[in-house]
Amino acid sequence: MPLPEDFYDRVYAIVRQIPSGKVASYGDIARAVGAAGAARTVGYAMNASHGKDGIPAHRVVNRIGMLSGKAHFPGINAMEQMLEAEGVVIKNDQIQDFDRHHWDPVKELGIDLDDLGL
DNA sequence: TATTTGACACACT
């Protein structure tokens, strides 16, 4: 279980479950993987998700719904372009009606923070 | 083996 990839795999598993037109915050994902507070590490995991596929990193934003990681995408506008294509309204690198598009994995997937094996 | 960085989050002023 102490495999480094395990952590990434958990993050990918959650991000992969994000439905189209929805977005999740790093903190929520961090909690979903059992690493509450490791939001930064989640972003790091996303950095490794580039070479992989099926990892809609463009649906992952910070808590305020800002496209903080847009700079890490191939195109500076690729992130918002994809989000807009899914029905998400982006304004000035920020998601409009973030609460409306917010998708909490812990809540939607019914993940029990006590059942993460901690 | 220890230190610094990192696509954040929360608390305080």
Place this chain on the structure above:
DNA sequence: CAGTGTGCCAAAT
């Protein structure tokens, strides 16, 4: 109510 500073976990060097 808004802005600034500090703290968190894990990975990489």
